[in-house]
Amino acid sequence: MASEGGEKLDFRCHCGNASFTYTLPSKAFPLKASICHCEDCRHSSGQMFNTYAVIPIEQRPDFSHLTAYPSSKNLTRFFCSKCGASVGNFEPHEWEFASGMFDRTAGLLNRLQMFVESTKDGGTSLWLPKDVYGRKNEGRDSEDMTDEELVIFRRGRRQSMSDMLRGRCHCGAVAFYVPRPRLSLEEEEKRGGDRYVAGLCACDSCRLCTGFEFSAWTAVRPEDILTTEGRQFDVNDPALVHYTSSPGAHRSFCKTCGAKVLFRKDSRDPQIYDINVGLFRGSGARLDDWLMWEDTVYFKEDAKDPELEKNLKKTFIIATLVSTIINCFGSAHGLYDRLQQKKTDTKQDAEIKKLQEEIKKKDQRVQEVSSQNGDRRNGGRDPDRDNLERSLTRSGAAIQSAYNADYDRLGQRFAMGDIIAQNELQAQVIQLQQTVISILEEAVYSGRQPSRADMATLFKASEAAREGSIQALNHQYQRLLENNPKQRALSLPPAASVHGSIRALPAPTPSRHGSIRSLRTSSLAGDPTPLYCRYSVALQDDSNRPLSSGFAPGGSCKCEACGIFIPIEPQRAWQIYKEDPNVRHGERTYHILNRFMIKCHRANGEFACVLCSRFRSVDTIWEDIRAFAKHVSRAHDPAELNKEIDIKEVT
Known part of the structure; x- marks a missing residue:
């Protein structure tokens, strides 16, 4: 706090080109200060948020040796021409200085968060307690953004999956x-x-x-x-x-x-x-x-x-642990997918050897081939593996849903959490890393398929981690509620699961990567962008038309019509696999050519699926090229792929 006789403040930039000293009366403290989240501040500084303090002085400071930048008609920003430090802003009748230049700020500033709405997702305001640093939708005189509004606001944003x-x-x-x-x-x-x-x-x-x-x-x-x-x-x-x-x-x-x-x-x-x-x-x-x-x-x-x-880190704890657990499940699922791919390759080699042996055992061959075909008709499913895959797939979403429901009711207090929940969730992280991820990593790197006992251990550990995490969150909610009975009347009803987290991405789902819109009924209502770019349509209409030079090696990879950048690698293709019991090894391999990706792009950078347009009653639109490739792999069968000239089967 300021002393009774006043307070001397020194502030300077790194190179010393901007250096000021002011002595302010004690009644001036705490100074009016802001933590600004607005786009102008972020993009003109490069920071996640800017910290300012208003210096109540009548005389205009000498900024003549600094660079001035008018970021809007009402505000001019000044920065050091040598070291780049942001020094201050001038608005009509008010000067504010960048508080990072102060020799000290503890206890001297009355901080208020501003323009949180501009972040689109809450920004770092999620990491700062509202009861300590007020949270305003826009300027200082605007309405507060409550924890509940911030949750709804955060839900309203769709995450970009662009490359x-x-x-x-x-x-x-x-x-x-x-x-x-x-x-x-x-x-x-x-x-x-x-x-x-x-x-x-x-x-x-x-x-x-x-x-x-x-x-x-x-x-x-x-x-x-x-x-x-x-x-x-x-x-x-x-x-x-x-x-x-x-x-x-x-x-x-x-x-x-x-x-x-x-x-x-x-x-x-x-x-x-x-x-x-x-x-x-x-x-x-x-x-x-x-x-x-x-x-x-x-x-x-x-x-x-x-x-x-201290407060910046305070809200990290429970949110971060939940995010880490969800990430562990996502990592485990990724390892499991790799393991399944290796199993497919090994199975194919074994089948070839087995068929060679069967030639020498004619009578036995008929019975064995019949058995194999029966397995394929049944999908060749392994209950233990199915159980594990379901557990790894659903656990992250279940934990996220439990966290979101309690966060919706208690807000920042729940995200901060208590030491009991911290210890319990940390134990789940350790369990997942030491058991599930460790066993799957060893199997992937060694090439050894997990035994039935391993599969049982993995499933048990996955289920225990999910249930333990949800239980830890539920118990914390009850403890916090008991410590603040009034919260019962203020709490919101249970909310639907939110696809997203404060700090991490849950496992991908189709609804997060793209949206399905029926052109047959709504014609992309509310979306002024045509389904396909003009160049895409030209490629679709003329199958012999070559790609423009921009998609050749060394080219810009930009569309000649709309100018959008398409993240492809020239002379490469996406490789996908499709199960087919009618072929020798039960699987077909396809290459999705760059031409297919390019002819599916939209003028706004998204992708619309040509195959869905041809063979389905709805059109699918995807924000990300990788998610789009995954959609083609999962949603379309070999019969449809074989009818597409820019998707080639590899034999």
């Missing part, structure tokens, strides 16, 4: 794309899918170079940062200004709007760039479908407001 994530600063001078990360099996299992790792940093260098108390970063390989033309992003782009914050540590920011873009260190081998998360344009500010957020704040000891740092 390319767009990044762009506020002024547009810096623009790039990032593809899904290329991960090893171990990395993908650890992250619960193909997501980048992201985190918040409170170190002094980041704070003074950005002007804000916390910076948000994600690590990306340089070769995976692409220009809008599909080339590797040039770190020496003339739109950027570079600043060396310490020996071998380089930061880059937009020279026009001041958005912080990336951080790189000479000592990293292989080279990795840290990109500021606030530049990305996705389904929401948090980008849960692209980023796995770390559970802690880096360099927390440097935080100028330990209370804010």
Whole structure:
């Protein structure tokens, strides 16, 4: 708190080009301050949220040596031309300074979260308790966003499953794309899918170079940062200004709007760039479908407001543990799928050998072949494997549903949780990792199929982890309810399952990747985009028409008609498998050619299935090319695939 005689505040940027000192009377404290989540702040700074404080001074500060950027007609932002630090904003009759430049902030600021609605998914407001930092839909005088409204608001957003994530600063001078990360099996299992790792940093260098108390970063390989033309992003782009914050540590920011873009260190081998998360344009500010957020704040000891740092982590605990458990089930299911594929390959080799032996045993051959055909007619199902697959498939969704129902009623208090639930959920994580994932990993890497005893152990552990997790959540809900009886009257009725989580993606389902719309009755009501791009229609109408040069090796992979980027790899194809008991090994192999993908694209970047248009009563629309390929593999039988000229059977 401020002393009785007043308080002296010093603040400066990293290079010292912006340096100010003010002595304010004690009655001025706590200062009016904000945690702003608006798009303008995020895209002009590169941060997940901006922290500001209003300095009540009559004299206009001297910002003549700084770069000015008018982000709107009512607001001008100023940043250091040398190190890039955001210094302050000027609105009519009010100056606010970036609080990361202050030498201290603890106990001096009255913080309020603003423009939460702008995040589309709640952003980092989910990680901050509303009773400590008020949460406003828009500006300071707007209505509060309650926990219940935030849950509904979060449900209303559909996560993007695109293969390319767009990044762009506020002024547009810096623009790039990032593809899904290329991960090893171990990395993908650890992250619960193909997501980048992201985190918040409170170190002094980041704070003074950005002007804000916390910076948000994600690590990306340089070769995976692409220009809008599909080339590797040039770190020496003339739109950027570079600043060396310490020996071998380089930061880059937009020279026009001041958005912080990336951080790189000479000592990293292989080279990795840290990109500021606030530049990305996705389904929401948090980008849960692209980023796995770390559970802690880096360099927390440097935080100028330990209370804010503590509260940022506070809501991570139960939400993170639930997310981790769901990720474990997703990873286990992925390992199980790989194991099943290996079993198919091994079974085919064994069948060939068996048929050779049967030639020598004519009488026995008839009986054995008949038995095999009978197994195939019955699907060759193994009850133990079916039980395990069902358990792995449904467990994540069941836990997510239980968490969402209780979160809907108790909000942030439930996400914070208590130490009992933390310990119980942590035990489930350990159990899943040491039993289910461990056994499946060993089987995948060794090539040994699990024994019947292994399958029983896996099923039992999977069921126990699901039931144990749900029980831990239910018990925590009862404890919290007993500690606050009034909550009974305020709680909402049970809510439907939400496909999504605060920090992680549950196992994919078709409804999350695409939507089915009946053109026969509604003609895509409410969607002004034609079902197919003009170029797609041209390819469909003329099966002999070659692809344009943009889809050749080295091309831009952009449609010549709509200009949309289509994430294909020239001269490669998608390989899918279809069961067919009428062929020798019970399975057909197909290649989905790039031409098929291209002729299914829409002008808005989505994909509509040509096969559904031809053979089904409804049209299916998919946001993501991988999900679309999976749909073709699962939804269409060999008879339909064989009628498509751009899908080839491999014999």
